[in-house]
Amino acid sequence: xLFVEFRFLAFFGLVLAVSWALxxxxxxxxxxxxxSYGFYAAxxxxxxxxxxxxxxxxxxxxxxxxxxxxxxxxRRAWLILSLVVNLGILVTFKYYDFFAGSLxxxxxxxxxxSSLPVLNLVLPVGISFYTFQTLSYSLDIYRRQLxxxxxxxxxxxxxxxxxxxVAGPIVLAKEFLPQLAARPRWGSVDVRAALxxxxxxxxxxxxxxxxLSPYVDAVHQAPDAVGAAGAWLSAAAFAAQIYCDFSGxxxxxxxxxxxxxxxxxxxxxxxxxxxxxxxxxxxxxITLGRWFREYLYFPLGGNRRGPxxxxxxxxxxxxxxxxxxxxAWTFVLWGCIHGAxxxxxxxxxxxxxxxxPMIPALLYVNxxxxxxxxIFRSPSLEGASSxxxxxxxxxxxxxxxxxxxxxxxxxxxxxxxAVHVVWQRTExxxxxxxLPGPLFGxxxxxxxxxxxxxxxxxxxxxxxxxx
Amino acid sequence: MQAPLSIxxxxxxxxxxxxxxxxxxxxxxxxxxRSKVEFALEHVGDYDVxxxxxxxxxxxxxxGVFSEELERLGHPGVRAFNLGVGGMGSFEAANVLRKxxxxxxxxxxxxxxxxxxxDPRLWYPNAYxxxxxxxxxxxxxIAALAALRFSxxxxxxxxxxxxxxxxxxxxxxxxxxxxxxxxxxxxxxAFGRGPEIIDELLDWAPEPLPTTExxxxxxxxxxxxxxxQPGVRRAHEDFLxxxxxxxxxxxxxxxxxxxxGPLADGYxxxxxxxxLEEVRAAGAQxxxxxxxxxxxxxxxxxxxxxxxxxxxxxxxxxxxYPELNPIELRWDFSHLNAEGAEVWSRLFAREFARLLxxxxxxxxxx
Numbered sequence: 001x002l003f004v005e006f007r008f009l010a011f012f013g014l015v016l017a018v019s020w021a022l023x024x025x026x027x028x029x030x031x032x033x034x035x036s037y038g039f040y041a042a043x044x045x046x047x048x049x050x051x052x053x054x055x056x057x058x059x060x061x062x063x064x065x066x067x068x069x070x071x072x073x074x075r076r077a078w079l080i081l082s083l084v085v086n087l088g089i090l091v092t093f094k095y096y097d098f099f100a101g102s103l104x105x106x107x108x109x110x111x112x113x114s115s116l117p118v119l120n121l122v123l124p125v126g127i128s129f130y131t132f133q134t135l136s137y138s139l140d141i142y143r144r145q146l147x148x149x150x151x152x153x154x155x156x157x158x159x160x161x162x163x164x165x166v167a168g169p170i171v172l173a174k175e176f177l178p179q180l181a182a183r184p185r186w187g188s189v190d191v192r193a194a195l196x197x198x199x200x201x202x203x204x205x206x207x208x209x210x211x212l213s214p215y216v217d218a219v220h221q222a223p224d225a226v227g228a229a230g231a232w233l234s235a236a237a238f239a240a241q242i243y244c245d246f247s248g249x250x251x252x253x254x255x256x257x258x259x260x261x262x263x264x265x266x267x268x269x270x271x272x273x274x275x276x277x278x279x280x281x282x283x284x285x286i287t288l289g290r291w292f293r294e295y296l297y298f299p300l301g302g303n304r305r306g307p308x309x310x311x312x313x314x315x316x317x318x319x320x321x322x323x324x325x326x327x328a329w330t331f332v333l334w335g336c337i338h339g340a341x342x343x344x345x346x347x348x349x350x351x352x353x354x355x356x357p358m359i360p361a362l363l364y365v366n367x368x369x370x371x372x373x374x375i376f377r378s379p380s381l382e383g384a385s386s387x388x389x390x391x392x393x394x395x396x397x398x399x400x401x402x403x404x405x406x407x408x409x410x411x412x413x414x415x416x417x418a419v420h421v422v423w424q425r426t427e428x429x430x431x432x433x434x435l436p437g438p439l440f441g442x443x444x445x446x447x448x449x450x451x452x453x454x455x456x457x458x459x460x461x462x463x464x465x466x467x
Numbered sequence: 468m469q470a471p472l473s474i475x476x477x478x479x480x481x482x483x484x485x486x487x488x489x490x491x492x493x494x495x496x497x498x499x500x501r502s503k504v505e506f507a508l509e510h511v512g513d514y515d516v517x518x519x520x521x522x523x524x525x526x527x528x529x530x531g532v533f534s535e536e537l538e539r540l541g542h543p544g545v546r547a548f549n550l551g552v553g554g555m556g557s558f559e560a561a562n563v564l565r566k567x568x569x570x571x572x573x574x575x576x577x578x579x580x581x582x583x584x585x586d587p588r589l590w591y592p593n594a595y596x597x598x599x600x601x602x603x604x605x606x607x608x609i610a611a612l613a614a615l616r617f618s619x620x621x622x623x624x625x626x627x628x629x630x631x632x633x634x635x636x637x638x639x640x641x642x643x644x645x646x647x648x649x650x651x652x653x654x655x656x657a658f659g660r661g662p663e664i665i666d667e668l669l670d671w672a673p674e675p676l677p678t679t680e681x682x683x684x685x686x687x688x689x690x691x692x693x694x695x696q697p698g699v700r701r702a703h704e705d706f707l708x709x710x711x712x713x714x715x716x717x718x719x720x721x722x723x724x725x726x727x728g729p730l731a732d733g734y735x736x737x738x739x740x741x742x743l744e745e746v747r748a749a750g751a752q753x754x755x756x757x758x759x760x761x762x763x764x765x766x767x768x769x770x771x772x773x774x775x776x777x778x779x780x781x782x783x784x785x786x787x788y789p790e791l792n793p794i795e796l797r798w799d800f801s802h803l804n805a806e807g808a809e810v811w812s813r814l815f816a817r818e819f820a821r822l823l824x825x826x827x828x829x830x831x832x833x
Contacts, residue, residue, distance in 0.1 A: 207661075211662075407666075407671045408662055408665055408666075408671070411665070437469040437470070437472060437473040437476075438469075438472045438473055438475075438476040439476070440473060440476075441472070441473035441474060441475070441476035441477035441480065442476040442477065442479060442480040443480060444477055444480065445476065445477035445478060445479060445480025445481035445482075445483075445484070446480035446481070446483070446484045447480075448477075448480075448481050448484075449480065449481045449482070449483070449484025449485040449487075449488060450484055450488070452485060452488065452656055452657055452658050452659075453488050453492070453657040453658065453659065453660045453661035453664055454659075454661035455658060455659055456659060457595070457658070457659050
């Protein structure tokens, strides 16, 4: 059930009406939990068990860590249990086949016969997101930054809350659990701002990302069938597509949560307008960066042990971040590239980059991003290599069988650029939501009417659902 | 008071912009629909006779030959236009015809309408395709829903889908009715039609076929052998392989029509009468015909026998029109080639002249 499907709109309308009709906070939370499980079961009910197991283990671990007081070994044992179970599920479903396959390849290359079994498990949607959320719960209790949830219901709702369940933003327990303490008040919901945010997210995903996706898919299916222009255009199109897809999803997630009375953290702040790769990562998928900073970079030592160790720590973070995105060598390489650039920017080169005028700085960041995203998007290193060769050669597309460039790709890219720059820079949503009621309604209705022709009847799944 | 007003304003904004978008959305280009209808709407005032029907008409009737033969038979100066479109059934044709008649064509005297079966079944596997959406305006949708009661069986390959539908256990026509209503709803919005609108506004898409120049040169007739599309070519190859079956098909027509029951059992006569009335209201005369496709048409046989729509020219009857049957005149089982089209057009003109003479009527508007 995608946010841009009519059945989701019907589902959400029903959930919204019933949740606000329920007077008691407990009943409301129980209903939202059931709705969240129903939402997830619409993907695949079998994987609900994993969410329940994760919730159960973290609930128990959180209680026991807290109850252990100063008994450090007992606290550590319960934390390890939480980490083993959560990461064990993640590794089994997401990474086992990758590591087994890679090991098989290596051993075969070395001449040692090997046949580690490949499980071919289906990847449960959203597993990377909710695993990180539940880990934040037990880790924060261990670090004494959070008390255990007041009830299992609160913890279960924090893990499964449907607006952010399958693709974030990655919410930390310490910022969401306190919101469940009391029933939200309808009067405190900024309905107009939420409606505008939902609409903008809808347009980003359904009208822009889905319009770009067929061309990008076609190029990556036949990387040898494009020339330099086609390869660059496809790289630009994918950069626009993934921004519109992911930020569109999170806009709608934040808007849905807001309409239900809860606040989710911001996940994007005009990343393509940043002037360094390091800064980019504080504007793109902000909640993932925050999670890695708090739970990996700082524990590794952060920048406390000197610039050299800091660079190594950053590189490790980005390597793991690459793997978080997917179990493939393309993601590992992509993570390494970003780690290398961020580490490099900590050297004197970074100082030189910081002095660059705006346009060259923007070009630098977007060039690094577009080129690295060719690797990210490619199904294999060979495919990525073909496209990168095409980008940096003067080759013309093949005379026959070339992937045609659709004429409407230019206006869609302009649209994506406009959403990115104009929208985020001019705070249009705030100004729009501040219009007098009837004028707001009229303009929103007209905007929906303008968007309708660009909505696809057969939306593509969100790119980040695969992670 | 603010909230209801805002909701009302939202509805007004949405409906107004959506309606503007709907008017900008072009007709589907497939099978010659867009270019032929747009040409007809612009030029229908120049014609005395309009043929309207399926691909059998589009490929099979040459207005130039038809006019030439009429002139030879004492009816000079008749200009005809062929508004046949590939895959166009009765409801789509009625919808298109209504658009044309709305132009109040000053000269149009005759509408020659191919086999109005008024079959409301949706035969394409994907019912929600642009070709079905465009004709589902309110009146045509109501007419299609009303005609459902005359359909005895669902299309075979849709039977399972209809049975599995949540309303299918009551009656298979209910899921079909839901499809019609869904198509109507879709027709009311410009949902998903942005690329077409932009292509049309900015003139980006290649000119749909047949081109305006070709339409003007041949008055709507399309030579099936010139630039045949892959599907048309495949049908031709298939015909060449199985040409021996042609004689069997012809032989089966009379028997199939003899077995057919009375008209009232399976035909929406009210829809036909309404269509004929609309044609007459526009100052033209209707005449029905069946194309020589090697298939029986029991409803048209019964309608012809009943006589309520006047004489039906049944060119599919091999005994009555043997000159249309030689295999070398055919492109495939359903269509005549250019040579066959010439033969049929002359024959049609002769039958039309016979009717005019018998009725003391004219091919021109009086």
